[in-house]
Amino acid sequence: xxxxxxxxxxxxxxxxxxxxxxxxxxxxxxxxxxxxxxxxxxxxxxxxxxxxxxxxxxxxxxxxxxxxxxxxxxxxxxxxxxxxxxxxxxxxxxxxxxxxxxxxxxxxxxxxxxxxxxxxxxxxxxxxxxxxxxxxxxxxxxxxxxxxxxxxxxxxxxxxxxxxxxxxxxxxxxxxxxxxxxxxxxxxxxxxxxxxxxxxxxxxxxxxxxxxxxxxxxxxxxxxxxxxxxxxxxxxxxxxxxxxxxxxxxxxxxxxxxxxxxxxxxx
Ligand code: IPD
Ligand code: CA
Ligand code: CA
Ligand code: CA
Numbered sequence: 001x002x003x004x005x006x007x008x009x010x011x012x013x014x015x016x017x018x019x020x021x022x023x024x025x026x027x028x029x030x031x032x033x034x035x036x037x038x039x040x041x042x043x044x045x046x047x048x049x050x051x052x053x054x055x056x057x058x059x060x061x062x063x064x065x066x067x068x069x070x071x072x073x074x075x076x077x078x079x080x081x082x083x084x085x086x087x088x089x090x091x092x093x094x095x096x097x098x099x100x101x102x103x104x105x106x107x108x109x110x111x112x113x114x115x116x117x118x119x120x121x122x123x124x125x126x127x128x129x130x131x132x133x134x135x136x137x138x139x140x141x142x143x144x145x146x147x148x149x150x151x152x153x154x155x156x157x158x159x160x161x162x163x164x165x166x167x168x169x170x171x172x173x174x175x176x177x178x179x180x181x182x183x184x185x186x187x188x189x190x191x192x193x194x195x196x197x198x199x200x201x202x203x204x205x206x207x208x209x210x211x212x213x214x215x216x217x218x219x220x221x222x223x224x225x226x227x228x229x230x231x232x233x234x235x236x237x238x239x240x241x242x243x244x245x246x247x248x249x250x251x252x253x254x255x256x257x258x259x260x261x262x263x264x265x266x267x
Pocket of ligand 1: 189
């Protein structure tokens, strides 16, 4: 992507995200159509779908050679990461959107040949827009955020959903119990995108989850790496952009410590 393109894409994306945020806020007073996807906790509303279609309409019109991967399936059939790829979660944290009308986000990661170029996570209810541009830092509502500094488990606030601390088929949950005992505290916000934005902004020191889809982590990965944090699977491997992955992200020092002291020896 040339510099010109890049700024233009950023400007457009930010304007569309703000507009999407207004559409979502306007919907708060209206009755919602809620349907289940794979099971009773896997919810989707008409807003998830219409926001995704809104982005795709604008992207197709303004950047016809760009491709889109979206959670609700209105984008392209993506099997490789070539060219400019927008990875969109129109509403991340749909359960929160329905139950709380806060703690959800619009999440967009823009990749060029598989490399993260621009990341946007917009907390609509709080009007907090986290953005990152490759080699240009992370911003919150236009204010540059500091680079992440090293920390240790004993001084950290750790993002983790209690599900992963109960017996589950993906992972030996007992490996994670020391996170609860040794950290200063654990938190769960119910939106992976926001949790990753909070890691990038230093509000959480780490976040770990056993299964995310590309639209859940695409923007957050760009933000955290740009802030100097580390993003891998729970096995310490690189994240595979177009697949479901476990995700363990956090500050330097802490990430290495948890990998070494708690997570080594699994697989
Ligand atoms: C979900 C949220 C949630 C995470 C789930 C995701 P959605 O996304 O990010 O925090 O634990 O794995 O599917 O469905 O609300 O966009
Ligand atoms: Ca969903
Ligand atoms: Ca999501
Ligand atoms: Ca979603």
